Amino acid sequence: xxxxxxxxxxxxxxxxxxxxxxxxxxxxxxxxxxxxxxxxxxxxxxxxxxxxxxxxxxxxxxxxxxxxxxxxxxxxxxxxxxxxxxxxxxxxxxxxxxxxxxxxxxxxxxxxxxxxxxxxxxxxxxxxxxxxxxxxxxxxxxxxxxxxxxxxxxxxxxxxxxxxxxxxxxxxxxxxxxxxxxxxxxxxxxxxxxxxxxxxxxxxxxxxxxxxxxxxxxxxxxxxxxxxxxxxxxxxxxxxxxxxxxxxxxxxxxxxxxxxxxxxxxxxxxxxxxxxxxxxxxxxxxxxxxxxxxxxxxxxxxxxxxxxxxxxxxxxxxxxxxxxxxxxxxxxxxxxxxxxxxxxxxxxxxxxxxxxxxxxxxxxxxxxxxxxxxxxxxxxxxxxxxxxxxxxxxxxxxxxxxxxxxxxxxxxxxxxxxxxxxxxxxxxxxxxxxxxxxxxxxxxxxxxxxxxxxxxxxxxxxxxxxxxxxxxxxxxxxxxxxxxxxxxxxxxxxxxxxxxxxxxxxxxxxxxxxxxxxxxxxxxxxxxxxxxxxxxxxxxxxxxxxxxxxxxxxxxxxxxxxxxxxxxxxxxxxxxxxxxxxxxxxxxxxxxxxxxxxxxxxxxxxxxxxxxxxxxxxxxxxxxxxxxxxxxxxxxxxxxxxxxxxxxxxxxxxxxxxxxxxxxxxxxxxxxxxxxxxxxxxxxxxxxxxxxxxxxxxxxxxxxxxxxxxxxxxxxxxxxxxxxxxxxxxxxxxxxxxxxxxxxxxxxxxxxxxxxxxxxxxx
Numbered sequence: 001x002x003x004x005x006x007x008x009x010x011x012x013x014x015x016x017x018x019x020x021x022x023x024x025x026x027x028x029x030x031x032x033x034x035x036x037x038x039x040x041x042x043x044x045x046x047x048x049x050x051x052x053x054x055x056x057x058x059x060x061x062x063x064x065x066x067x068x069x070x071x072x073x074x075x076x077x078x079x080x081x082x083x084x085x086x087x088x089x090x091x092x093x094x095x096x097x098x099x100x101x102x103x104x105x106x107x108x109x110x111x112x113x114x115x116x117x118x119x120x121x122x123x124x125x126x127x128x129x130x131x132x133x134x135x136x137x138x139x140x141x142x143x144x145x146x147x148x149x150x151x152x153x154x155x156x157x158x159x160x161x162x163x164x165x166x167x168x169x170x171x172x173x174x175x176x177x178x179x180x181x182x183x184x185x186x187x188x189x190x191x192x193x194x195x196x197x198x199x200x201x202x203x204x205x206x207x208x209x210x211x212x213x214x215x216x217x218x219x220x221x222x223x224x225x226x227x228x229x230x231x232x233x234x235x236x237x238x239x240x241x242x243x244x245x246x247x248x249x250x251x252x253x254x255x256x257x258x259x260x261x262x263x264x265x266x267x268x269x270x271x272x273x274x275x276x277x278x279x280x281x282x283x284x285x286x287x288x289x290x291x292x293x294x295x296x297x298x299x300x301x302x303x304x305x306x307x308x309x310x311x312x313x314x315x316x317x318x319x320x321x322x323x324x325x326x327x328x329x330x331x332x333x334x335x336x337x338x339x340x341x342x343x344x345x346x347x348x349x350x351x352x353x354x355x356x357x358x359x360x361x362x363x364x365x366x367x368x369x370x371x372x373x374x375x376x377x378x379x380x381x382x383x384x385x386x387x388x389x390x391x392x393x394x395x396x397x398x399x400x401x402x403x404x405x406x407x408x409x410x411x412x413x414x415x416x417x418x419x420x421x422x423x424x425x426x427x428x429x430x431x432x433x434x435x436x437x438x439x440x441x442x443x444x445x446x447x448x449x450x451x452x453x454x455x456x457x458x459x460x461x462x463x464x465x466x467x468x469x470x471x472x473x474x475x476x477x478x479x480x481x482x483x484x485x486x487x488x489x490x491x492x493x494x495x496x497x498x499x500x501x502x503x504x505x506x507x508x509x510x511x512x513x514x515x516x517x518x519x520x521x522x523x524x525x526x527x528x529x530x531x532x533x534x535x536x537x538x539x540x541x542x543x544x545x546x547x548x549x550x551x552x553x554x555x556x557x558x559x560x561x562x563x564x565x566x567x568x569x570x571x572x573x574x575x576x577x578x579x580x581x582x583x584x585x586x587x588x589x590x591x592x593x594x595x596x597x598x599x600x601x602x603x604x605x606x607x608x609x610x611x612x613x614x615x616x617x618x619x620x621x622x623x624x625x626x627x628x629x630x631x632x633x634x635x636x637x638x639x640x641x642x643x644x645x646x647x648x649x650x651x652x653x654x655x656x657x658x659x660x661x662x663x664x665x666x667x668x669x670x671x672x673x674x675x676x677x678x679x680x681x682x683x684x685x686x687x688x689x690x691x692x693x694x695x696x697x698x699x700x701x702x703x704x705x706x707x708x709x710x711x712x713x714x715x716x717x718x719x720x721x722x723x724x725x726x727x728x729x730x731x732x733x734x735x736x737x738x739x740x741x742x743x744x745x746x747x748x749x750x751x752x753x754x755x756x757x758x759x760x761x762x763x
Contacts, residue, residue: 004224008217010210011162015128017135017221028140030221032132034163036120038068041132045142046109049232054301056102059111062091062129068119069374086126086373088407090114093150094130096514097179097187098137101145105234110142119374127152127163128214130179135218141230145518147222148186149214150179153207160206166375174199176511178207182215185525186515191415194507197529201522237298241281241291245302248280249273253303257310260324263353263441263489264394274303308494312475315482322490323352328531330470330486330538335546337458344555345459349451351486351539353441358451360459362558363430364592364604382418384433386410386448392440393489409445410435413469416449416502416510417456420463427462428561428602442488443471449502449510450539457547460554467509468539469502472532474524476517483528485535501532505540559592559604562611568599570622573652581621581652589614620651625684625693630700633679645674647695649682655693657682662697664704 001020008015015034023029026042033039050057064087066073066080073080083091094112102110112133116125130150137144154164154172161168169175176190185204192200256269278299285291291298311322319326331352340346345360368379386409390397413435421431433455435448446469453467473487474497484491492498497520499513513525566574574595575582582593591605591614601618605611634649636657644659662673674680674697686694 001225001227004221006217006220006224008213008220010213010217013163015131015214015217017132017217019135019139019221019225026136026140027142028136028138028227030132030135030139032128032135033118034128035123036118037116037123037125038118039114039116039125039129039132041112041114041129041136043110043112043133043136043140043142045111045140045230048108050107050109052297053107056099056106057109058095058099058102059109060091060095060098060114060133061111062087062094062114064116064119064125064374066374068116069121071374074372084371084373085407085411086371088404089411090126090129092404092408093126093177093179093187093189094133096189097130097148097150098133098144098146100186100516100518101137101148103143103145106143106232108142108232112136116374121375122165122167124152124163124166124169125374126177131214131218135221138218138222139225139227141227143229143232146181147215147218148179148181149211149218150177150187151207151210151214152177153190153203155203160203162207162210174203176203176207178204178211180208180211181518182212184515184518185513185520185522186518188511188513189412191419191510192508193419194504194509196507197526197533200508200511200529201526204522204525237302238291241285241295241298242302244281244284245277245299246306249277249303249306252276253306253310257307257314257322258320261322266322266490267394270303270307274300277303311490311494312477315475315484316477316480319482321484322488327482328485328534330535333539333542335454335543337454337547342557344558345455345457345461347451347454347458349447349454350439351443351447351450352488353439354444354447355437355439356435356444356447356451357438358433358435358448358455360452360455360461361432361434362459362461362554363432364559364561365428365430365594365602366592367430367432381424381429382414382421382431382433384410384414384417384435384448384452386413386445387434387436388440388444389437392437392444409448412445412500412510412512413448413452413502416469417452417467419509420453420465420467420504421456422462429461429558431456431461440489442492443469443486443500445469445512446471446500446502450543454543454547457550459558460551462550465504465506466540466543466548467502467504468536468543469500469510470532470535470539472499472501472528472535473497474499474520474528476524481524483524483531485531497528499528499532501529501536503536505537557606559606560608560611562603562605562615564601564603564615564618566599566601566618566622568597571595571597571599573621574601574618576652585614585617589617593618617651623650625650625653625687627684627687630681630683631695632681634682634695636674636676636678639670639674639676641670644670647682649684649693649695653693655684655695657695657697661685661695661699664698664701 003020005016005018013034018031022031022040023042027044029042031038031040072078114129114133119125134147134149138147152163153176154161154169155174156168156172164172173193174195176188179187252273256273278296281295281299285295314320334350336348338346339348340359343359344362347358349356368381369383370377370379386406388406433452435451437444449467449469456463471487473484473491473495475482476496496517497515501508502510586593589610591603591610594602603611603614631649634647636645637648637654638646645657646654647657648654659667659670667673680697681700682695682697683699684693685696685699
């Protein structure tokens with residue numbers, strides 16, 4: 001293929017797609033770009049069909065090269081590792097609109113890889129990478145019923161914006177990703193600030209106009225290429241096999257579909273009927289070499305098709321569903337909060353056979369989640385994590401890393417709740433929500449939204465209102481359709497749409513729509529939104545009956561915040577060399593401490609005693625020593641024979657207790673008077689010009705009474721002077737120290753002899 005390139009200005013910005021230059025061994029490869037953002041998208045399909053599967057083996061990978069933004073990865077290896085949550089979520093945004101466009105009988109291993117090689121800080125590759133995926137498939141030999149295009153829509157100051165910049169998106173009240181063909185919408189996902197259903201539809205209508213422009217750009221590229229689509233043999237089950245299965249199980253299958261049973265009962269009955277169909281085929285075609293080894297697969301496949309048709313007919317004709325509900329009914333709901341005593345907030349939300357046990361944990365700024373990607377590193381103070389263990393559907397499975405589905409469902413629930421959370425100024429906690437799905441039969445992500453909202457209320461997070469979510473389904477056949485509220489797992493699997501809508505009584509906060517057919521009209525989408533609103537309000541009313549406002553008090557096990565202000569020039573003293581001082585405070589008191597550049601100290605503690613202890617230490621570190629003040633329980637850190645003792649008289653403040661200031665009598669051996677680790681009161685008697693401190697123990701001791709053979713004060717002073725001279729001659733500037741000590745002794749002696757009533761401060 002020769003190098004070809006097409007460009008188009010869409011909503012004021014130029015987009016280009018180039019092919020034939022990169023990755024020539026791939027089935028299809030394009031470089032799609034806008035501004036300085038460039039993404040290489042390749043697609044390859046294996047030459048050999050996978051015969052033992054009945055699904056599309058499609059793998060989507062999206063990677064952001066750190067070099068594209070001029071960054072080097074962190075960590076020891078200094079290379080990109082496992083995909084980030086953002087990369088996984090973007091890969092899902094490519095997968096979901098592309099998957100329905102492949103032929104139903106395409107069973108060749110297919111892979112799409114999108115890699116960001118250049119990233120402009122204000123142009124998110126996520127906004128148009130799916131356009132590149134569709135373009136690569138269009139010019140490849142892989143059958144694909146496209147083109148499809150995907151765009152992001154924001155709304156700023158009441159005006160819709162196509163593919164908004166990062167800065168613009170932060171100010172928008174709508175953030176929706178929408179994909180579609182020329183005629184219909186195939187995927188919607190996003191968040192919004194309690195918008196109405198009418199505003200929701202308006203955003204989709206705006207997006208659809210831009211989608212058609214991107215589709216046209218792909219057609220222009222396709223017109224410049226010449227690769228033909230691959231032909232393959234379509235596998236069909238022989239009619240004679242189909243007739244045997246229909247005859248054998250039709251009556252029993254209809255009875256099964258119309259029976260009002262639980263998920264476990266349906267699973268057991270389904271297995272029995274499938275085994276009966278397979279047994280009949282083995283009996284009817286025993287010895288037939290053509291079908292050898294295929295009959296069991298034929299039986300299982302036919303059962304699935306017949307079950308799907310029977311269920312869909314029951315809904316479209318009789319307005320009746322698998323569990324006996326009509327199309328608009330919501331399953332029974334039960335709610336418990338506070339059932340986990342040590343969790344800061346907890347809720348058990350059960351709707352039918354779907355159950356979420358959700359916890360809320362309140363943390364400090366140190367618990368914020370750091371995000372390192374193409375954008376400058378930033379942190380999130382709210383995050384929601386969703387776990388889907390295999391036992392929730394009655395199966396066994398490995399417990400390992402988080403699946404892409406779990407990341408996607410958690411992200412949807414997080415987006416639904418975060419718009420209602422208080423700001424950091426109102427509620428300074430980091431908030432972590434964990435939803436553990438204990439039972440699943442339809443829409444566990446929406447159960448997570450409901451349980452998360454209730455758990456936040458129970459934790460005392462000051463949210464203004466509750467949020468609920470509901471999953472909608474669709475059966476569309478031969479011009480007839482039925483919209484299903486609160487779908488079951490089987491209705492999701494056998495239906496044509498999974499449309500999740502979350503919000504408050506005032507409007508929509510998040511949505512996710514996946515279509516399993518080649519598109520959905522706005523008429524059906526509008527009706528689905530209206531019906532979803534009715535179901536959402538019903539669930540909110542049930543939630544409000546249990547708990548309509550947040551608890552006024554947070555859990556006694558949650559950290560309490562205390563803020564104090566210290567002078568900026570004392571921040572270093574609190575932190576200490578290499579963080580030694582602040583770590584020792586944390587270890588000693590069991591609190592968490594955060595210090596801002598302006599001197600604001602935030603102390604997080606689970607008890608008032610621990611908070612008070614930490615405050616006392618910090619304030620001690622930041623109070624400046626005062627001349628003549630008395631300091632209680634000063635600690636002897638080191639004894640220096642012939643000189644005195646080094647003492648810590650305030651947290652982080654050390655000073656010399658000179659040998660002349662230890663006692664009134666002559667001190668020959670310092671160790672006879674003070675011991676390392678000993679504590680006693682001292683007085684600060686001098687602050688030198690270079691900021692050093694001199695202490696006295698002697699000044700706080702009563703002066704011995706005079707006796708006939710006791711030398712007078714002048715002799716004491718002379719003895720002290722001689723002692724000072726001997727000691728000071730061992731250090732630097734000993735003459736100055738001698739004069740200082742001499743003056744200090746005289747001042748102390750004068751204070752003891754006079755009758756003034758000025759009392760020194762005590763600490």
